[in-house]
Amino acid sequence: MFQISNESSFAGLSFVPVLRVSDWTLTAGSGEKTVYVRFKDASGDTTTTVKRIMYKEPLRYIPEGTAIKGQGSAVYYFGFDGKIHPFLNSQTFQSWYPDFTKIVYVSDVKLRTYPIGLSMCVRPGTWLVKFLSLPRVYAPEPGCSLRPLRSEVEAFILYGTDWQKRIVEFDPFAASIYKVTSFDVSDKAKNIVDKDRDGLDSAKEASFGSSDAAEDTDSDFLSDFEEIEYWFSDPNDADSDDDGVKDGREIAEKASPLGGDAIREVPANTYVHPVGSLLRDVAGKFYYLARDGTLKSVSTRSTDVNFTSNNFQERFAVWPPIRFKTTPPEAGSIGRASLEALRPKQTDAAGNVVDL
Numbered sequence: 001m002f003q004i005s006n007e008s009s010f011a012g013l014s015f016v017p018v019l020r021v022s023d024w025t026l027t028a029g030s031g032e033k034t035v036y037v038r039f040k041d042a043s044g045d046t047t048t049t050v051k052r053i054m055y056k057e058p059l060r061y062i063p064e065g066t067a068i069k070g071q072g073s074a075v076y077y078f079g080f081d082g083k084i085h086p087f088l089n090s091q092t093f094q095s096w097y098p099d100f101t102k103i104v105y106v107s108d109v110k111l112r113t114y115p116i117g118l119s120m121c122v123r124p125g126t127w128l129v130k131f132l133s134l135p136r137v138y139a140p141e142p143g144c145s146l147r148p149l150r151s152e153v154e155a156f157i158l159y160g161t162d163w164q165k166r167i168v169e170f171d172p173f174a175a176s177i178y179k180v181t182s183f184d185v186s187d188k189a190k191n192i193v194d195k196d197r198d199g200l201d202s203a204k205e206a207s208f209g210s211s212d213a214a215e216d217t218d219s220d221f222l223s224d225f226e227e228i229e230y231w232f233s234d235p236n237d238a239d240s241d242d243d244g245v246k247d248g249r250e251i252a253e254k255a256s257p258l259g260g261d262a263i264r265e266v267p268a269n270t271y272v273h274p275v276g277s278l279l280r281d282v283a284g285k286f287y288y289l290a291r292d293g294t295l296k297s298v299s300t301r302s303t304d305v306n307f308t309s310n311n312f313q314e315r316f317a318v319w320p321p322i323r324f325k326t327t328p329p330e331a332g333s334i335g336r337a338s339l340e341a342l343r344p345k346q347t348d349a350a351g352n353v354v355d356l
Contacts, residue, residue: 001015001016001017001018001039001040002015002016002017002018002037002038002039002040003015003016003037003038004022004024004035004036004037004038005035005036005038006026006027006033006034006035006036007036008036008048008050010036010038015040018039026055028071028107028108028109029107029108029109029110030055030056030109031054031055032052032053032054032055033052033053033054033055034050034051034052035050035051035052035053036048036049036050036051037049037050037051062078062104062106063078064078064079064080065077065078065079065080065339065342065343066078066102066104067093067096067097067102067103067104068084068103068104068105068106068111069103069104069105069106070105070106070107070108070110070111071107071108072108074086074087075087075093075103076111076114076116077096077120077344077356078114079117079344079356080343080355080356081117081356082114082115083114083115083116083117083356084111084114084115084116084117085116085117085118085119085120085344085356086116086119086120087119087120088119088120088170088174088177089170089174091122091127091168091170092120092121092122093120095122095123095126095127095140095316096120096123096311096344097311098311098313102311117356118144118177118346118356119177120344121140121144121177121178121344121346122140122168123140123276123344124139124140124141124142124274124275124276124277125140125273125274125275125276125277125278125289125316125318126140126166126313126316127140127166127167127168127316128140128149128155128159128163128166128167128168129146129167129168129170129178130167130168130169130170131169131170131171131172131174131175132169132170132171132172133172134172136148136149137149137155137167138178138180139158139274140178140274140276141181141274141275141276142275142276142291142345142353143179143345143346143347143353143354144177144178144179144345144346144347145178145179145180145181145347146178146179146180146181147181147274148180148181148182148183150183150198150215150223150225150226151215151216151221151222151223151226151248152221152248152252153221153222153223153226153248153251153252154223154226154271156251156252156321157251157266157271157320157321157322158271158273158318158320159318160318160319160320160321161252161321166316179347182197183197183198183199183225184197184199185199185200185201186201193212194212195212195213196211196212196213196214196215198215198223198224198225199225199229200212200224200225200228204228205224208224208228208235208236209235209236210224210227210228210235210236211224217235217236218234218235218236218237218238218247219238220237220238220239220246220247220248220249221246221247221248221249221252222247222248222251222257226270227247227257229270230267230270230271231247231251231257231258231267232258233247233257233258234247240257240258241256241257241258241259243259251263254321254322263322264322264323265322265323265324265325266320266322266323266324266325267325268325268326269326271324273289273318274289275289275290275291275293276288276289276341277289277318278298278312278313278316278317278318279295279317279318279319279320280317280318280319281319282319283300284300285297285298285299285300286298286299286300286302286307286312286317287330288310288312288334288340288341289328290331290334290340291340292331293328293329294328294329294330294331294332295327295328295329295330295331296330296331296332296333296334296340297330297332297333297334298310298312298333298334302314302317305336306333306334306335306336309336309337310334310336310337310338310341310342311341311342312341339355343355343356344356
C-alpha cells in the first residue's frame, strides 16, 4: 500500500494499492517540486521516500484576443499588444463575452509574466453607461469614448422602449478610464459661448428664447438642441401643440410634437447609432455598424457561426421603434471571428483610436 502527496503531512490521504505506474499532478508553476511517497508493508511499518525535481512549466500558446484568468477572481483580456487588460466589473466582461465558457485558465505564475495594460471598457453597441449619483446616460463608442445621450427621446429613438434596461451603473472612479465627448461649441477666439454645452451657442439660444444655462429649457424630456435642430418644436413650450402631452412624451408615443399625423420616420440626418451597434431589420436580419460607417451583414439567425464567433448577443440587438429616413449604406458582410468586431479599441495619449 502507498500514499503520494505534495505535502509531507499526507493529510487526508488513505493508503491505496501500489501501482506500477501512477499519474500525479505537481503544484502549479515552475520551480523546485517535492513529492512525498509513503509505503506501508504487511506488518504496518511505513517508509517515506522524498523526490525533488526542478520543473519548468511548458509555454502554452494563448492567442491574442483571449479572456484569461488566474487563480484569483480577476479576469483579463489578452491583447494584441502583449498586455493583459483587466475587466473592472462583470458588466464590462458581459458586454464582450456572453458567458464564461471561453475563458482560458492559467497559473498565477504565468499570469505574472504578462505586463498589465489599460482597463477594458464597455463594448460599443451593448450597455448604456451611467455613473452613480450622476444623471447623465452615455452610449459607449470605440476608443473608450462615451457619447452623452441628449435626452430620453434620443434613448428611445436609438434603443426602443426598453432602453432603461440597458443601463449599467458604475462607481464614478471608473469614469477615469473613459473619454467623455462633449457637444460644447464654445470658442473663445471667436467669442462663441455655450454655457450648457448642448451644441447651441448663446446667440442661437437667445434667438429662439431658450436658456443657455439649461439643456432642456421647458423640461419636456426633449433637449433644446433636438427641438431646434431636429423636430422644430418650441424649446420654451413643453407642449408645442397644446394637446396636453409634453413634446418628448409625444415622440415616445410616436406622435408628432407639432400635432397632425403619427411619426413614420426619424428626421433625416439627426440621430446616429454608435459604431459597433448590432442592428436588426424588420425581417429579422442582423447587421453590424462598422467603423467606416457602413452596415455589414451578419446573419439571419443568432445561432449562425458569423453571429456566435463574433461574440454578438441577441439581447443587445437594436430594432429601432421608428424607421430611420436615412440609414448607413450596406457594404458586404462581417466574417467569422472578425477583428473589426472583436478587437477592443483604446484612445492613446495623442488622441488616436488604436486596437488592443
